Amino acid sequence: MTPEEITAAAAGGLPPSVGCEADHHGVMLRVPPQHWLTALAFARERLDCDFFDWLTAVDEAGEGLSVVAHVYSLAGRHHVLAGTLLPGSAPRLPTATGIYRGAAWHERETHEMFGVDFAGHPHLAPLLLPGGFEGHPLRKDFVLAARAAKQWPGAKEPGDRDVPHARRRLPPPGVPEGWQRS
Amino acid sequence: MQAGRQPPARSRGVIALLEENCTVCMLCARECPDWCIYIESHKEPVPGHEYGGGPDSAHAPAGRGRQRVRNVLDRFAIDFSLCMYCGICVEACPYDALFWSPEFSYAETDIAALTHEQGRLREWMWTVPPPPPHDEGAPPPPETPGHVS
Numbered sequence: 001m002t003p004e005e006i007t008a009a010a011a012g013g014l015p016p017s018v019g020c021e022a023d024h025h026g027v028m029l030r031v032p033p034q035h036w037l038t039a040l041a042f043a044r045e046r047l048d049c050d051f052f053d054w055l056t057a058v059d060e061a062g063e064g065l066s067v068v069a070h071v072y073s074l075a076g077r078h079h080v081l082a083g084t085l086l087p088g089s090a091p092r093l094p095t096a097t098g099i100y101r102g103a104a105w106h107e108r109e110t111h112e113m114f115g116v117d118f119a120g121h122p123h124l125a126p127l128l129l130p131g132g133f134e135g136h137p138l139r140k141d142f143v144l145a146a147r148a149a150k151q152w153p154g155a156k157e158p159g160d161r162d163v164p165h166a167r168r169r170l171p172p173p174g175v176p177e178g179w180q181r182s
Numbered sequence: 183m184q185a186g187r188q189p190p191a192r193s194r195g196v197i198a199l200l201e202e203n204c205t206v207c208m209l210c211a212r213e214c215p216d217w218c219i220y221i222e223s224h225k226e227p228v229p230g231h232e233y234g235g236g237p238d239s240a241h242a243p244a245g246r247g248r249q250r251v252r253n254v255l256d257r258f259a260i261d262f263s264l265c266m267y268c269g270i271c272v273e274a275c276p277y278d279a280l281f282w283s284p285e286f287s288y289a290e291t292d293i294a295a296l297t298h299e300q301g302r303l304r305e306w307m308w309t310v311p312p313p314p315p316h317d318e319g320a321p322p323p324p325e326t327p328g329h330v331s
Contacts, residue, residue, distance in 0.1 A: 154212030158205075159225035159253040172217070 001076045003027050006047060013046050014039060026079030033084050033093060040069065040099045043080050048073045052100035055107060057091075057114040059140045064088045065114055069096065069103070086116065095121040113138040147172070148179045191314035193284035194267055196298075198306035199258055203279035206253035210271035210280060218264035219271060220297075222257040260303065262288070263296040281310040 001009070003022035010020045010029060018039055019030035031039040043049040049071035058066045068083040086093060095118040096103040107118040108127045115136040118124060126133075135142050152172035157163075171180070189195075206223040228250040272280045283306050290296050298306075316323060 150217060153217050153220050154208060154214070156208060156211070156221065156223075158208055159223050159251075161222060161224035161256060163225065170212075 001047065001073070001078050003078075006078060006080065009046060010042070013042055026081065028081040028083060031082055031084045033086055036067075036082075036084050037094050037096070037099065039082050040071070040096050043071050043082060044099055047078075047080055048076050049078075049080050050074060052102040055096065055103050055110060057110045057116055057138070059088075059114065059138065060085070061140045062088075065091045065116060065139075067091075067093055067110065067116060069106075071100070091116040092119060093117070094119050097121060112136070115139065143179050147175050152180070189284040191311075192282070194269060194282045195284045195286040196262070196288060196306050196309075197260055197265070197267075197272060197303070198281045198283050198310050199260075199300065199303035200279050200281065200307055201255060201258070201300060201304060203277045204255055204258065205277055205279075206255055207276065209274045209276065213270050213274040215268065215270065216264045216266055218261040220257060220259045220261070221255070223253050223255050225251045226254045228252050255300070257300065258303065259297050259299045261297040263293050281307065283307075283309045284311065285309045 003024075003026065006027045007020045007022050010018065010027070014020075014029070015035055015038065017032050018035055021028045021030065029039050029043070051072040051074050053070040053072055055067065055069040058068060060066055064085050064087045066083050066085045068081060071080050071082070072078070073080075084093065091114070093116060095107060097107065098120070104122065105127070107116075107121055108124055110116050111118060111121075111124050112126050112129055113136055129137070152175075154172065155169050171177075206221065208221055211219040211221050269282065272282060285306060288296075288298075
């Protein structure tokens with residue numbers, strides 16, 4: 001199916017609140033959370049997307065958490081991305097395992113790393129992190145201990161063993177404000 | 183890599199330091215995404231500039247010239263337990279002090295021993311191969327007359 005055919009099928013078969021963006025890579029369905037399972041079922045049955053590739057979340061700092069799934073049609077050789085935006089404070093989504101069994105591990109990892117609750121998931125136990133780990137590591141507000149505890153070696157100035165810093169220290173690139181302990 | 187086989191040209195194994203080329207600009211330590219290059223240095227005056235009368239004494243009158251100062255490297259260490267062999271330090275160095283070497287057999291039982299200090303990084307320099315010839319069809323190198331910039 002070409003992106004145009006998929007867009008047309010989506011316009012006909014999905015609720016109007018589901019947006020559809022197509023480019024040369026494939027199609028992205030922007031789904032409100034209440035239509036998540038509808039969109040995935042549509043992709044599986046009507047768009048012939050029988051291959052489940054991945055499901056993950058993106059921390060859209062401030063705007064919430066978006067959950068994105070990538071499915072593919074082996075016969076039609078077209079990709080479909082489905083994405084939904086959840087509030088950051090209590091992100092909940094029904095499980096996709098009823099439609100794609102393979103989503104079980106992906107949802108388990110997303111739950112562990114981002115704190116998204118997948119209602120109806122058969123086994124939402126920790127997958128990768130050690131027992132007793134607190135917090136959700138892939139969220140943007142989770143402080144990376146290695147960056148917070150270690151002094152940035154690039155903060156030194158050439159020849160500064162004996163000379164105190166004449167000017168303000170550069171912050172290390174990529175480390176948010178307030179992480180460094182000194 | 184099989185024993186006895188030559189690794190391909192420009193293979194990336196360990197990173198070596200040629201201390202003579204290092205001016206302690208610290209660009210490598212700043213650019214390293216893993217924060218695994220540790221540099222310490224101090225400044226030393228360069229002797230011989232206290233008085234004028236040098237090559238440009240027509241412009242600089244005899245008498246005290248400005249005291250020149252240079253950076254002296256105290257410590258240059260790379261923590262290979264953190265290094266991800268991206269090569270950003272080798273590319274960032276403006277003075278060609280860091281080199282790739284194809285050596286890879288330096289496994290240790292103690293993780294602290296994976297931090298290589300200056301002496302060990304110099305030893306790796308002797309394993310750095312000469313630059314391989316350019317591929318067929320590549321533009322001539324900048325040093326040759328045929329180069330088109």
